[in-house]
Amino acid sequence: MSDVLTRPQEGETVGGIAADRLRSIIERVERLEEERKAIAGDIKEIFSEAKGAGFDVRTIKAILKLRRLEPAQVEEAETLLDIYKRALGM
Template sequence: MSDPSGVAGDQLRAFVERIERLEEEKKVIADDIKDVYAEAKGNGFDVKILRKVVSLRKKQPHEREEEEAVLDLYLQALGMNGPAS
């Protein structure tokens, strides 16, 4: 039902409680991911590069190719790498 202000209190409370539970789950998952990166670092892996690999794997091949082409173009414009062969 609605309270005098027109807000369905029970429904609103249910939404807020669901969001709170999901936020807690998100925190637990974020902590788990942090632990995996720490474990990888402990085994000699470069975490910065590992994060980049994870990021690249989320993208479609054409997105990666386009991003790499633009990056190469920018680096060439700045004189930071040799001309394309």
């Protein structure tokens, strides 16, 4: 049973898996997840700053979403929004 719990030596393969490679992948993902948390905190601060300056955060987020799209996609989304609003009498 102790064989199952021992840490593999460098370069060792366990159950057909290169333990060092697997560890490296997992550790890289963990580092990136930490960076993502830090970046999310920075973004939250920027939105707080925008709100404090009198900007509407929901509108800023909508603009950011539109800026990620291709111009044709933006036009299509705006056209559909207009059609749906007219259909609802807005």
